[in-house]
Amino acid sequence: MVTLKDLQPGDHARVLRCRGTGAIFQRLCEMGFVAGAPVRLVRFAPLGDPLEVELTDYHLSLRKSEAGMIEVERDIRSGP
Amino acid sequence: MTSARVHSQGTPAEPVVPRRIRVVVVGNPNAGKSTIFNRLTGLSQKVANYPGVTVEKKTGHRKIRELDMEFIDLPGTYSLAAHSPDEMVAVDLLLGHAEGEPPPDLVLQVVDASNLERNLYLLSQVLDLGVPVVVALNMIDIAQARGISIDAEKISSALGASVVPVEGHRGLGFSQLEAVLHDVAARTRVSGFGGPASGPRSLKLHDELHEKVEVLTREVSPLFERAEGRKLHSFEVLRAVIDRGGHAEGRIVKALGQPWLEHFEAVRRAVAGPMELPALEAKVRYGWVRERLVGCVTRTAVRRTTPSERIDRLLTHKVLGFVVFGGVMLLVFQSIFAWAKPLMEGLDGLFQALGAVVEASMSEGALRSLLVDGVIAGVGMIVVFLPQILILFLFIGLLEDCGYMARAAFLMDRIMQKCGLSGKSFIPMLSGFACAVPGIIATRVIEDRRDRLATILVTPLMSCSARLPVYAIFIGTFIPDRSIFVGMGLQGLTLFALYVLGIVTAVMVAWLLRRTLLKGAKAPFVMELPSYKVPALRGVMYRLYERAVAFLLRAGTTILAMAVVVWALAYFPHRGEIAVRHTLERDRVAREVPEGEARLAALAAVSQSEAGDFLRESFFGQAGRAVEPFFRPLGWDWKISMAVLASFPAREVVISTLGIIYNLGQDVDERSNALRDSLKSAVRETDDPVAPGVPVYDVPVALSILVFFALCCQCGATVATIKRESNSWRWAIFAFSYMTALAYVASLILYQVGSRL
Incomplete structure (x- = not known):
């Protein structure tokens, strides 16, 4: 199972689903991490955490622990 | 629930004249909501607080043709799912449940056209409430530049709400927006809409x-x-x-x-x-x-690399990102420290001159003293902070508006997480080195209530610029000027250690708070990284103006009251016999000392001795003696105890108070050699319970005083600001108490250990 934090910078992917409970989980859903949404990992912060992703039309940052709640499927156009 | 109208239309107090149309402005953060609100309402804005929460209530009005409209600006939000009382304010206001707030007639939602999907998510919730909605489709130019074109008419009918394209920062599309607001409001009035109801428009989730x-x-x-x-x-x-x-x-x-x-x-x-x-x-x-x-x-099908992404390659780069960040922070820090200084000195001089004018034009007495030493000096003490606040907020406003603030939080989050905070706490805490007051106000960028409160409570531990003169005089006088390492002196090291002490304590306290009083799930750090843009100077200036007014008005009133109380404690009972004794002394000087320099000096000495006697005999002086046993374990005599008591409203006051106690007059500062000499030669009084006749200050006593000042919350402005920003006296009192307790314990340990070595 691949989650958002397992991607490499530059990887494109699609959101499969968001797992978890509580306020953080809900915020992730509201921000647009819903099934089918296109997502790209842009970079990790210089100290390794948080990370920056591009989701549909905008950029946002989230912590690795939060990115681990988002299951994704890599796009074929980006590498393994 | 079909026809349920939750609110009756009329309240008993409803006036006969047509009341104002209430328009609530909602939108995602970074959608340009404030810009549009400012354009619509101009300088008619008012800022207040909602009861019990830290959310600001911003209102303004505008007459659009015959309709008087009141706009209520809500903080930016992604969703109406509220997880804190602060977030609930938006829901309550939209539903008309907020105390003393009638339900809205109309909602104006500001939407970022370059990021439609996420912005319309909020719209779909707002539509559920059944209130008529007008959508301002903002940043249409940015959307176009990214190859997104939007058909406003089609989208209006698709959404079931009027959609008006605007460019907030350039002021385009506003006549159209006003026309639509007017029409929808007029229609609402005719149909007699009286508050939200869950109508057929509610989206069926399941x-x-x-x-x-x-x-x-x-x-x-x-x-x-x-x-x-x-x-x-x-x-x-x-x-x-x-x-x-x-x-x-x-x-x-x-x-x-x-x-x-x-x-x-x-x-x-x-x-x-x-x-x-x-x-x-x-x-x-x-x-x-x-x-x-x-x-x-x-x-357009092709996805291009935006300028924003190119800028981010530099600003979030592993090495260069931190270099730029360090440079920006240095600039901010330097500006609040150094650039504000001439302005602050100017203001200080102005108030002193004003005090002198009043002093010269009135006859001696309690009223003059109240005006000069209480009101003018007290207000002056607060107003001198204004330059620092304005400069810091100019920077914060610019950095926030151009989008860099989010990147700074992105860079620093990993470090700040270690003490239970988030990257957003970094800049407020850094500002605390110049002055805790603007730092505490700067915590408004932190949405999470617990994170924000923790940051507010530890920011005053950063060694602010008002501590510096106190550090300077005690270090300069009592710490030997010895070089202990290449280029590193013992004095510099002590100063450095005091700064480190503040930082380390802040980190520990924040860590503790997030595990005890402010315990709760880690706040999500799901933070938008908005595209870079040229800051809208207009909006930044608006915010500066707001900050200045709010600061002067509200912190000012509390402070003024405190200043008057402190003045009274230091002035009364003001026994006549002291004045009589010194008048006799003046007469004697006039008789015996020949006219000229010598007589002036002798008269000045009499006045200083008089001021000293008054202070020693005042309630403060009595309190100093009363609390002396309490401070004795810290190595202090009653004079230090009293000077420290007097400096609770503003810590730098300790210097002028010591000046008065040692009969040097009020006008001593940290460069004063006379004060240094007095401190060095001060001996304990013959009735001193510790060691009569021995010098008051040695290194352990000096260190105990320094550590006390490093950790104690001796600043009325800070306490008043915490009260205002947390919207409760509880947190203000808590901050004051824990810092004072911490300072006492640390000084106690230091002195007891230090004096036995």
């Missing part, structure tokens, strides 16, 4: 969910009305069911008891199946949004 929510609403609403005096809106019940652990649920459970927790849980179990309700809601709403946008939005 059939069974809505059935259950309706049944539940019928059941719970009357009970809630009995307990709280108002009905529940079905949207609140919907939120209570979906947002597990959220504020809507919490409020109902608080009013009606724990069993309701289980009722909501039962509905969740019955409806959700394998999918959690928040995920279900997001899926349905985003699905609805995408469906609406088909045929309204066209994109």
